[in-house]
Amino acid sequence: MEPLKTNTHIWDKNNSWSEELEFLKSIIAKTELIETTKWGGCVYVLNGKNVIGIGGFKNYFTIWFFNGVFLKDEKQVLMNAQEGVTKSLRQWRFSSKDEVDEKAVLQYIHEAIENEKQGKNLKPEKEKSIVSELLQKELDADVNLAEAFLKFSPYKQKEFLEYIETAKREETKRSRIEKIKPLILENISLNDKYR
Structure with missing residues (x-):
């Protein structure tokens, strides 16, 4: 043995x-x-x-x-x-x-x-919320899109926001929003399409 x-x-x-x-x-x-x-x-x-x-x-x-x-x-x-x-x-x-x-x-x-x-310890830094004014305008204009977006977990919402906001140019951000709108409406998270 x-x-x-x-x-x-x-x-x-x-x-x-x-x-x-x-x-x-x-x-x-x-x-x-x-x-x-x-x-x-x-x-x-x-x-x-x-x-x-x-x-x-x-x-x-x-x-x-x-x-x-x-x-x-x-x-x-x-x-x-x-x-x-x-x-x-x-x-x-x-x-x-x-x-x-x-x-x-x-x-x-x-x-x-x-x-x-004495409670001396470093608290983990809180991540800053990601805001996409362009996506927010789209959500404000389309109630169905807004409701669909809110069905995602905060983590999955953040993935969409990062995807948009990591683009440097506004036109790229707009094109990314157009790409993800159908995903949001079909309740498919950004990374689910790659699975």
Whole structure:
């Protein structure tokens, strides 16, 4: 009988950090955080809110702070894993167990817990509504078209609006409106015609 294969993830391809991750877990166990499994990884929560996570990558193992952007980072150890993409998450990377200073790690974790208790977190930016004055004029002029458009979910309405408003020239916008009017009237969403 074959042994069961362990489930590996992109962030845990080689499972070569098991001893180091267990060491991080033993440090985190000294806090009030509760260990959970999310996205196939070890995430620690406070009142259901993600505070930190740990994981092993090819060249390092890490502790990440979901709202690390609010940490003082006096030791200058935190980094943004994807500059320009990741807004609040910060990582503290290690390449050996010897690099893990338990006292410092606990200090950062306690600060993250305190920040969570104070409600310090970045709220996701709300998407701006897309408005198409040209389509609105068509809807105002044709009650059947307006009723048909309102039958679509907000998501599908947004697809139509994006399709129109991504055109740069007004004449292209008008031609796109003419293309989608029959779809709207037949209750066919923009992307359904490609399915």
